[in-house]
Amino acid sequence: MFYYLLKYVVLGPLLRLFFRPVIEGTEHIPADGAAIVAGNHLSFSDHFLMPAIIKRRITFLAKAEYFTGPGVKGRLTAAFFRSAGQIPVDRSGKEAGQAAIREGLGVLSRGELLGIYPEGTRSHDGRLYKGKVGVAVMAIRAQVPVVPCAMVGTFEIQPPGKVVPRIKQVTIRFGEPLDFSRYAGLENEKAAVRAVTDEIMYAILGLSGQEYVDEYAAKVKAAEQAQRPGKFPKLRR
Template sequence: MFYYVLKYVLLGPLLRLVFRPRIEGLEHIPPSGPAIVAGNHLSFSDHFLMPAILKRRITFLAKAEYFTGPGIKGRLTAAFFRSAGQIPVDRSGKEAGQAAIREGLGVLRKNELLGIYPEGTRSHDGRLYKGKVGVAVMALRAQVPVIPCAMIGTFEAQPPGKVIPNIHPVVIRFGKPLDFSRYAGMENEKAVLRAITDEIMYAILTLSEQEYVDRYAAVVKAEEAAESAAKARPFRRMPLS
C-alpha cells in the first residue's frame, strides 16, 4: 500500500513536478506478466523516477547498505526502501551474485516487473560500463523478455554525492523487448551469458548514447580511489646515502 501512496500521493507528483520527465517507448512495457527492465544507473533518483512513471509496479534490487545504515537516518532509509517494496541485496562476498539472482527470480515468479542495473553500481562519471551476467541468468531461467531502458539527464540532475537534485530535464527511454528464448537451457554456458549481457548493454547504449567503457564500474572506481589515496599521502623524502 505504501508503494502506491508514494507513487500517486507523496513522491510521484513531486518527482514529476521537479524533473518533468519525458517518456519514450512506454508501449514496450508489457501490460501484464513478468519481465525484466534493465537500465543504466546514473543517479540515486533513478530508483524513484522509473516507478513514478510506470503504470505497473516495479521492484528493484537495491544494495543492502540502504537497509543497514546507522542511527535514525539509517532506520528511516531502511523503512522507506522496504515500504516501497525494494529488495536488499548484499553485494559483498562470493554469494552476492547468487543472492541477487534468487531474489530477482522470486519477483518474476510473481508475474511482476523486476528492475535491475546490469552495471551493478552507479556510474561515477556518466559513462556506461560493462554489464554483469546476472541479468542474463535471470532472463534465461525465468524465460522472460528484457526491456532495455535509458535514464538520460539524471546524472546532471543528481550526480553522486549531491543530496538535493538540480532542476534538469530528464528523459526515460524504453526500447523494444529483447527475446532470448533461443538460448533456453543454456544458462550455465559462460559464453552465452556474456553474449546476452553484451546484447542488453548495447541496446541500453543505443538508447542512452553514452560513452561505453568495456570494464566493470566497481573495478574502475576502486582503482581511481586507490590512485587518489596514493596522491593524498604526504611525500616522504628519501634519506641521502
C-alpha cells in the same frame, strides 16, 4: 497501500513537478506477466524516478545497506525502499551474486516486473560500463523478455556525492523487449550469458547515447581512486 500513496499522492506528483520527466517507449513494457527492465545507473535519483513514473509496479533488488543505515536519514531511506517493495540483497561474500539471482527469479516466478542495473553500481563519471551477467542468467532461466531502459540527465541532477538533486528535466527511455528464448537451457554457459549481457548493454547504449567502457565500473573506479586518492566522493552503490 503505502506504496500507492507514495507513488500517486506524495512522491510521484513531486517528481513530475520538479523534474518534468519526458517518458518515451512505455508501450514496450508488458502490461502484465513477468519481465525484466534493465537500465543504466547514473544517480541515486534513479531509484525514485522510474518506479514513481511508470504505470506498473516494479521491484528492484537493492543493496542491504539501504535498509540498515543509521539515524533519521537511514530510517527514512529504509522506509522508502520497503514501501516501494524493494528487496534487500547482501552483496558481501562469494555467494552474493547467486543470492541476487535467487531473489530476482522469485520476483519473476510471481509474474512481476523486475528492475535491475546490470552495471552493478552507479557510474561515477556518466559513462556506461560493462554489464554483469546475472541479468542474463535470470532472463534465460525464467524465459522472460528484457526491456532496455535509459535514464538520461539523472547524472547531471545528482552525481555521486551530491545529496540534494538539482532541479532539471530528465528523460526515461524504454526500448523494444529483447527475446532470448534462443538461449534456453544455456544459463550456465559463460559464452551465452556474456553474449546476452552484451546485447542488453548495447541496447541500453543505443537509448542513452553514453560513451561505453568495456570494463566493470567498480574496477575502473577503484583503479582511479588508487591513482588519485581523495579525488572521488565515497560512492554508495
